Amino acid sequence: NFDSMVRKLSAAQKEVEREHRQQMLQVQHLASLGELAAGVAHEIRNPLAGIKLAIQVLAKEAELAAGHRETMLEITRSIERLEKTMGDLLLYSRVRTPELGRVSLPEVVEEALSSLREEFRQNAIRVKTIFDPALPSLSLDSGQVARVFLNLFLNALQAMPRGGVLTIETRLREADRPLPEGLVPPDPSFGEKPWAEITVTDTGEGMDREVLKEIFRPFFTTKAKGTGLGLSLSRRIVEQHGGLIFAESRVGAGTRFTLLFPVPAPGEGTAPAGQGDPVGGNLLPSALRPGSSASH
Ligand SMILES: Nc1ncnc2c1ncn2[C@@H]1O[C@H](COP(=O)(O)OP(=O)(O)O)[C@@H](O)[C@H]1O
Ligand SMILES: [Mg+2]
Structure with a gap:
């Protein structure tokens, strides 16, 4: 009856408000996390470089016992690991507003692929690209988007230690296809405009639900040497372009990432996506939206 409907509606309303409050908290957390990360990375990098140099000098000592030399090598490797993490942290906290230009998607994809060709070959990974000729050039920051692809390709590579197939497909997304x-x-x-859809599919080990829920969270990693920043960085970049990224996966079968970018209207210039948004302003819409397969 009517009363119970009203009660249900108000309960739903409360749930939405609660969800929203929680999202805001998390967004603030993420913003300050970025600043903190930049600060910490700066503070750590210089002394780290000093330590590395000192160790390298010590390792050259002629009288060094073999065991000690091995220890020094280990220290150097640990330092290099730290340097990588710091580098990723700095990259992560420095995602600037995209500098948009007209970009052909196949070119960006090929550019990102070319830096990994040798690795793919060595790991018996076949790369397939299917580019939709109907897809016009997009308004993107090619450097940033290339970094997104690089992250996705690297993850695919790491998910296929015994070889497999990496497929990259672009297409003009018909307006009415549901998400x-x-x-x-x-x-x-969304449903009224065309979008550029890019899928990156691997035949790797895949992920279970629990992992899939977490993959876009900063520092989440299942890898011994991972930083857990690749995908969260990628999502920030995509969302600063007014786009969307999500993942589907099956354990033992593989993983598919889908990216959506707005297709500029004919004659549209290179105005920045999400005009008027502050840097990171697009973090809110989907970074924490409820129920998505990928955003939590
Ligand atoms: N293609 C993929 N196949 C299987 N798991 C993946 C894939 N891409 C990402 N993941 C999972 O998501 C996690 C986070 O990825 P990412 O943010 O790139 O950090 P990292 O690669 O440093 O672990 C990975 O540790 C892995 O568990
Ligand atoms: Mg990665």
Whole structure:
């Protein structure tokens, strides 16, 4: 009856408000996390470089016992690991507003692929690209988007230690194709406009639900030497372009990442996506949206 409907609606309303409050807290947390990360990375990098140099000098001592030399090598390797983490942290906290230009997607994909060709070959990974000729050039920061692809390709590589197939497909997305359940479109007029859809599919080890829920969270990693920043960085970049990224996966079968970027209207210039948004302003819409397969 009517009363119970009203009660249900108000309960739903409360749930939405609670969810929203929680999201805001997390967004603030993420913003300060970025600043903190930049500060810490700076403070650590210089002394670290000093330590590395000192160790290298010590390791050259002629009278050094073999065991000690081995220890010094280990220290150097640990320092290099720390340097990598710091580098990723700095990259992560320095995602600037995209500098948009007209970009051909196949070119960005090929550029990112070319830096990994040798690794793919050595790991018996076949790379397939399928580019939709109907897809026009997009308004993107090619450097940033290339970094996103590089992250995705690297993850795919690491997920296929015994070889496999990496497929990259671009297509012009028809307006009425629904998104996977629980995903909120990047734009309220999503269904009325064409989007560029890029899928990156591997035949690797895949992920279970529990992992899939976490992959975009900063520092989440299942790898002994991972930093857990690749995907969270990628998501920030995609969302600063007014786009969307999500993942689907099956253990033992493989993983598919889907990226959506807005297709500029014919004649549209190179105005920045999300005009008027402060840096990171697009963090809110999907970074923490409820129920998405990938954003939690
Ligand atoms: N293609 C993939 N196949 C399987 N698992 C993946 C894939 N891409 C990402 N992951 C999972 O997501 C986690 C986070 O990835 P990422 O943010 O790139 O950090 P990292 O690669 O340093 O671990 C990985 O540790 C892994 O568990
Ligand atoms: Mg990675």
